[in-house]
Structures are given as C-alpha cells and as structure tokens.
Amino acid sequence: MNNFDFKNPTKIIFGKDSIEKIENEIPKDAKVLLLFGGGSIKKNGIYNQVKTALSKVNVIEFGGIPANPEYAVLMDALKVIKEEKITYLLAVGGGSVIDGTKFLSAAAVFNGETPWDILTQNIRTEKGMPFGTVLTLPATGSEMNSGAVITRRETKEKLAMGGPGLFPEFSILDPLVITSIPKRQLANGLADAFTHVLEQYMTYPTGALLQDRFAESILQTLIEVAPKIINNPTDYKAASNFMWSCTMALNGLIQKGVPTDWAVHAIGHELTALFGIDHARTLAVIAPSHYTFNFESKKEKLAQYGERVWNITEGTIDDKANAAIEKTVAFFHELGIDTKLSDYTKDYEGTAELISKRFTDRGWLGLGEHQNLSPEKVEEIVKMAY
Incomplete structure (x- = not known):
C-alpha cells in the first residue's frame, strides 16, 4: 500500500427528515445564498423544508444552475454574492449545483484576473467561502469531497478544480429525496x-x-x-x-x-x-x-x-x-x-x-x-x- 494522508472535514447528517437540521449548522448571523437548479425542489417539497429550516437567517435565492454547471450562469451568481455581501452558501441539489457552489466558494475569495483562471491554471483553493449542501440526487459524491467540474458553453470546455478549502462544512443526506427523481x-x-x-x-x-x-x-x-x-x-x-x-x-x-x-x-x-x-x-x-x-x-x-x-x-x-x-x-x-x-x-x-x-x-x-x-x-x- 502506498503512503497517504487523509482528512475529510465534512459533517454528514444522514437519514429521514434530516433537512430540518440545517438550522443547527449555519451561523445565525450569516447572510445565505440559497443555490438550486431547475426548480424541481419546489415541486417535490424539498424547497419548503429548506426554507422552513432557514427561517431564522437572512436568505437570498439563486436558481437555474444547469445540469452541467455553466460558467456564465455562475458568474451571475457571483455578482449576487458580491453585491449582497453574502457570507454563506447553501447548495440544494445534485452534483451540478454542489459543483457550481464550490466554484462560487472559490471565486468569491479569488483575487486573480478572472475566475476562469481557477480552472485553466489549476489553482487550488486553500480557503473558500463556507458552504453546506442538501443532496437531492445521489451520484457524484460532491457532497463529501473537495472537487468540482465546471462547463463553459462558449468554448465547449469542461474542466476540473478543487482544493482543501472546498469541502462542504456539512451535507444533509435524506434518502427520502430520491422518491421524486x-x-x-x-x-x-x-x-x-x-x-x-x-x-x-x-x-x-x-x-x-x-x-x-x-x-x-x-x-x-x-x-x-x-x-x-x-x-x-x-x-x-x-x-x-x-x-x-x-x-x-x-x-x-x-x-x-x-x-x-x-x-x-x-x-x-x-x-x-x-x-x-x-x-x-x-x-x-x-x-x-x-x-x-x-x-x-x-x-x-x-x-x-x-x-x-x-x-x-x-x-x-x-x-x-x-x-x-x-x-x-x-x-x-x-x-x-x-x-x-x-x-x-x-x-x-x-x-x-x-x-x-x-x-x-x-x-x-x-x-x-x-x-x-x-x-x-x-x-x-x-x-x-x-
């Protein structure tokens, strides 16, 4: 066996009706950007559960992150983060929404010329904006790792990124969510x-x-x-x-x-x-x-x-x-x-x-x-x- 280091700081909250536990994980003084995809969470009840759990914190929403998280869409979300002085991100979705949130976590603190450099220059994020996740589609494992893949439609590219600063602080895993997939x-x-x-x-x-x-x-x-x-x-x-x-x-x-x-x-x-x-x-x-x-x-x-x-x-x-x-x-x-x-x-x-x-x-x-x-x-x- 090869030598290795292993550290995974993500807290997993697993089981039925665990979405309500979000309120115990996000700082009460946080200004939260709630990120999601095409709107299915509003049809299957997950959105209402999340909103109820977030009732005691300041929340702004950003929906429409596509199945392959698109750079241009994420740049619109980044503007919201900057303008609204967001301090915490919450991804409610599958791997694409979580990956997009990881990019935003990195981009929110990035001091380079353009956030696309994070992907093209393989810049590792040592410390990003804190975020948590509510997993709605099991598949990618993004809810408990520090990697992400982002798509840029205009150049037809799909590139990876990561770093120790991109582990979710917590992830909610409620198996009940798959009933509507x-x-x-x-x-x-x-x-x-x-x-x-x-x-x-x-x-x-x-x-x-x-x-x-x-x-x-x-x-x-x-x-x-x-x-x-x-x-x-x-x-x-x-x-x-x-x-x-x-x-x-x-x-x-x-x-x-x-x-x-x-x-x-x-x-x-x-x-x-x-x-x-x-x-x-x-x-x-x-x-x-x-x-x-x-x-x-x-x-x-x-x-x-x-x-x-x-x-x-x-x-x-x-x-x-x-x-x-x-x-x-x-x-x-x-x-x-x-x-x-x-x-x-x-x-x-x-x-x-x-x-x-x-x-x-x-x-x-x-x-x-x-x-x-x-x-x-x-x-x-x-x-x-x-």
Whole structure:
C-alpha cells in the first residue's frame, strides 16, 4: 500500500427528515445564498423544508444552475454574492449545483484576473467561502469531497478544480429525496457512482487489501440495489444504501494508498462538452473501450473484479478479465444506458482527433495510473467507442 494522508472535514447528517437540521449548522448571523437548479425542489417539497429550516437567517435565492454547471450562469451568481455581501452558501441539489457552489466558494475569495483562471491554471483553493449542501440526487459524491467540474458553453470546455478549502462544512443526506427523481437520473447516478469506484480500483494490484474490499463492497451494493432503485425509488432501505454508496464512492477514502486512473473521466468530460451527453453516459461509453485498450496492464485487477464482484470463476486470467468487461457493459445496458458514442450522436466523425488535439494543447500528455496514455492513445480509445 502506498503512503497517504487523509482528512475529510465534512459533517454528514444522514437519514429521514434530516433537512430540518440545517438550522443547527449555519451561523445565525450569516447572510445565505440559497443555490438550486431547475426548480424541481419546489415541486417535490424539498424547497419548503429548506426554507422552513432557514427561517431564522437572512436568505437570498439563486436558481437555474444547469445540469452541467455553466460558467456564465455562475458568474451571475457571483455578482449576487458580491453585491449582497453574502457570507454563506447553501447548495440544494445534485452534483451540478454542489459543483457550481464550490466554484462560487472559490471565486468569491479569488483575487486573480478572472475566475476562469481557477480552472485553466489549476489553482487550488486553500480557503473558500463556507458552504453546506442538501443532496437531492445521489451520484457524484460532491457532497463529501473537495472537487468540482465546471462547463463553459462558449468554448465547449469542461474542466476540473478543487482544493482543501472546498469541502462542504456539512451535507444533509435524506434518502427520502430520491422518491421524486426520474428513472433516467437514477440510472445516471448508479452508473456515475459505479464508474467513480472503478476509476480508483481498476488499475493494478498494490497489496491494498482493505482498500480493494472497500471498493468491491460499494460495487456489489450498487449492483444489488440498482433494480430496486429503478423499479421502486420509495424503497427506503434500498434508497439509503444507494445514497451512502454514492457518497462513499468519491469521498476520498477508497483512493488512499492506491494508484488511481481518471482517464475515463477526462475523456468523458470532452464528450459532454462537445455533445451535451449526460456525464454518466459518457463514462459508460468510454470505460469499456478504455479497459479493452489497456487490457494487458489492467487484466489482473479486471480478473479480480470479475471474481469478487461478478462471481466469475471459470477460465484463465484473460478469460475472467474479458468477462468482467462484458459484465460491466451488460450492467450499464440493464440500467438503460447505451455504451457507444454512435448511440448518442451521428456527428461523431473527427471526435477522437479533436479530443486528442485538445489534450495535446493543454499539455495532458500522459493520462491514467501509469501516466502513459498519450493523446494518440486517447484518440484510439475514443475511436474504439464509436
């Protein structure tokens, strides 16, 4: 196992009817900006619960943060923060709203020329404006980590940011919220969390026995609850396990002491930026091709994954590894998620070359756990995903 440091300061408040506990977490003298997305929280009752919990503090609202948090929209929110002298942010939404709030947390205290520099120059935020979250869509794990991904429509870019100052101070996780989530988004959440685990697990053996089993247990839990969640989101036991699995998939724990990949995300982000494909679905498009292309360097972990998660016991290491990839594709299909780029757009010709050029221009010359995935190799992986 590799050396590591681990600190996660986010307080998790989990369970039924926990939204009312917000009032105990935000300073009474705070001026709060309540941030949310397209307005679904006003239809499903979450908005009213949050407003009731915030009745004793000064609150201003900003809605309309889109599914891929858009830089231009967030800059409008930043103006509100500056003009209204906001002191505390509260994100009520899924990963996009929380990611957007993290950007605002960083941008509110940023002294550089333009907040976009935070993303293009990989500027880590050591201390941002304090914020909390109320999770309404389990998927990204953003409620318990310090990372975010922001989209800029005018340049068709989707870039990551982070830093120790961007952990939420608290996050409310009430599994009851999933009862009103459409099946497509539930499927996305399951696929997103599943792939988050794979990015931290599907590399090569390092003797990190407990870390491997942490990762495998999350994968097994997601597989077990997936049909229950899709068919009956009112199943509280399944909803609880789903929500906590999504959080545990990307709160930093399972990546400690092991190599991590993240090439699938880097490539997938480009597909979202170029075509507007749902984030989780871009991961389902790229992951099978990525594992097939890098089969020789990943086959030991692929076979282990096949044995422990999918109960594949027959054949050689190569047989088990190939079967594991097939099982993963089948799992995505069972969720109703297509796994080829051509399933989402007919204008895919030239995409591989464009992504390769973007990576070259950014200086991203070696992705993956071995940092040996050149832009040329990325081009081949994308073509395999057509």
